[in-house]
Amino acid sequence: MPQLASLEQALKHYFGYDNFRPGQRQIVEEALEKRDLLILMPTGGGKSLCFQLPALLKPGLTVVVSPLISLMQDQVEALLDNGIGATFLNSTVDWADVRSREVGILNGKIKILYVAPERLLTDKFTLFLEQVQRQVGISAFAIDEAHCVSQWGHDFRPEYRQLKQLRQRYRDVPIFALTATATNRVREDIIQQLALRQPSIHISSFNRPNLYYEVQLKQKQAYLQLLKLIRQYEGSGIVYCLSRRHVDEVAFRLQKDGISALPYHAGMTDEERAYNQTRFIRDDVQVMVATIAFGMGINKPDVRFVIHYDLPRNLEGYYQESGRAGRDGEPARCTLLFGTGDLRTINYLIEQKSDAQEQRVARQQLQKMIDYAEGTDCRRKIQLSYFGERFAGNCDNCDNCRDPKPEEDWTIEAMKFLSCVARCQERFGMIHIIDVLRGSARKKIEQYGHHLLSTYGIGKDKSVEEWKMLGRSLLHQGLVDETTDGYRILKLNAHSWEVMKRQREVYIAVPKKHTTDTAKYNPKAIDVEILFHRLRSLRKQVADEQSIAPYVVFADSSLKLMAQQQPQTLDEFAQISGVGAHKLAQYGERFVDEIKTHRQEQQQSINTQKALVSVPEEQPKSATYTQLMTLELHQRGLNILEIAKQRQLRSTTIASHLAELMELNLPVDVNQLVPRKHQEAILQAIKVVGAESLKIIYEHLGENYSYEEIKLVRAWWLHGSNSQQAID
Structure with missing residues (x-):
């Protein structure tokens, strides 16, 4: 194992990243101090690294308890591709392989072992772990998807309840519990069921801004x-x-x-x-x-x-x-x-x-x-x-924020609603409160004497749905609470009283239409996007050669950085986030060569690029960004199938792009797309049956020509027949 001066150097060496994500560094530091940890980090937040990096920096084996075979295989594949000693033991592994992997563990060649909870607690595996503890040591147990331990979680698994035995058998080995979601009740249950000892609790924001x-x-x-x-x-x-x-x-x-x-x-x-x-x-x-x-x-x-x-x-x-x-x-x-x-x-x-x-x-x-x-x-x-x-x-990344609803002052209605909750002694749910407000004649109202309350019937001017909308908004804004024990009872809080005392105003929203801007033409952005898809194609080829998932080779974020920075040497390539020492040696030359080739081809087609840029500005204004990407590839001489493969889109989508570009009078060469004989036959059919329906043309031609060909020739006939590329 190399001597690394800092955690950042270790992060770059093993995983290729220059910086930790929020919260990761402190968790890694505490993991190295042998503390029990409860880690709540949203999906995509980097939970796995929180136990993987400490596993590489500490002596002994880290045992990861995982509920799914696919998860084990996935993560082990990624670790191996980073040159890290990792393996899994589950029902897919035959006896000979199990023995071989166990030998690798006992010889210290494996640093991270993934195992299902059912296997972990068998007598045979327990004996093996005791042997591991004696020979190489166990540095930690990481319980992934830890919410499975709680009956209050959304995916309770009874076998997880037995994991408390780990604390009984390995008192000095730290336990890390990791999950992406857990309410307060589930968090408490995890700590109790796994017998965590004064765990350091790390709760990252559940917000996924992307x-x-x-x-x-x-x-x-x-x-x-x-x-x-x-x-x-x-x-x-x-x-x-x-x-x-x-x-x-x-x-x-x-x-x-x-x-x-x-x-x-x-x-x-x-x-x-x-x-x-x-x-x-x-x-x-x-x-x-x-x-x-x-x-x-x-x-x-x-x-x-x-x-x-x-x-x-x-x-x-x-x-x-x-x-x-x-x-x-x-x-x-x-x-x-x-x-x-x-x-x-x-x-x-x-x-x-x-x-x-x-x-x-x-x-x-x-x-x-x-x-x-x-x-x-x-x-x-x-x-x-x-x-x-x-x-x-106001996240600006959801439909309710992108389509801003004009806020209306519903303070008076909120005061009525909360006052009714108070007069019903905070013992009922939202539906009952709304029934009282709207003067319902239900027997339950009379049974409790709520037809005698001052708030009975004062909300008849609003519909049930409007009152529900207000009630939900009050809950979302924290202006009223609700019990979580199986019964949904409304409870007042300090903010509720502020509303009722007119110390706080309440606003809710109503729908409004939203319009979007058309993307503008940006040659540099298109070049980056084209190279990105080209690198994705190479990544897929490399992944298929090794029978692994493409993202194991490089993440999309790394490919985007390569497309933006276009490194020309291995030293420059090594600076890309996600390129560690092992991946640099394994893939560096192929990806740098692909980037160089792209640059050379772009230089050779500079005249085409200039011709594209010289199109009058008013013409491409209504062309979308994705259509212009297709146009650039078409101008480089690629056919429909080649463009579809490069962009990872369907050929029908590419044909539609090109037909729409013809409608905008942009330079699309129909002769490059449809054989001349096919063009002539389709044009003859259009003269007979008209151009209104693709289906009628298709059937008239005996279904011998594709919809894509018909669509392109029809677009040329309607919009491009007076251009230089006209059919003779």
């Missing part, structure tokens, strides 16, 4: 709504569904509509799930359609969108699932399709629970999810308040 959150009302033609979204988005994505039937149906329809998609759910065999997951992780398919059985521990950092086709059961689960997007810190979208029809399905599932308390908790969690979907406040504000974190709002 994620754009939006809720769309689910349309009657929900599948077409989903298809449109996927066609708008680029890169890898996950579509979550509530049922296996929905998963199979959606995946099948997406495949028929030209989207590379695969299903994933518990009704499939282990082999089928593993195969589909591997294809998704290695960028062989764009979309994974899945139930919540997919995702926990999946280490694919470059998921660019997550769409919930059905309503999630609870806000904590939604935060986790949507958090699969953008783990690399790059922009990503999280879209929830909200339809009240989903409530029937979820309520049915809740009714299948045998325990009444579990049903109450599940219904309370569902209501929180509905509050989020219907909420008019900043989405982040709603999410973070659920985890006990205050957020001012």
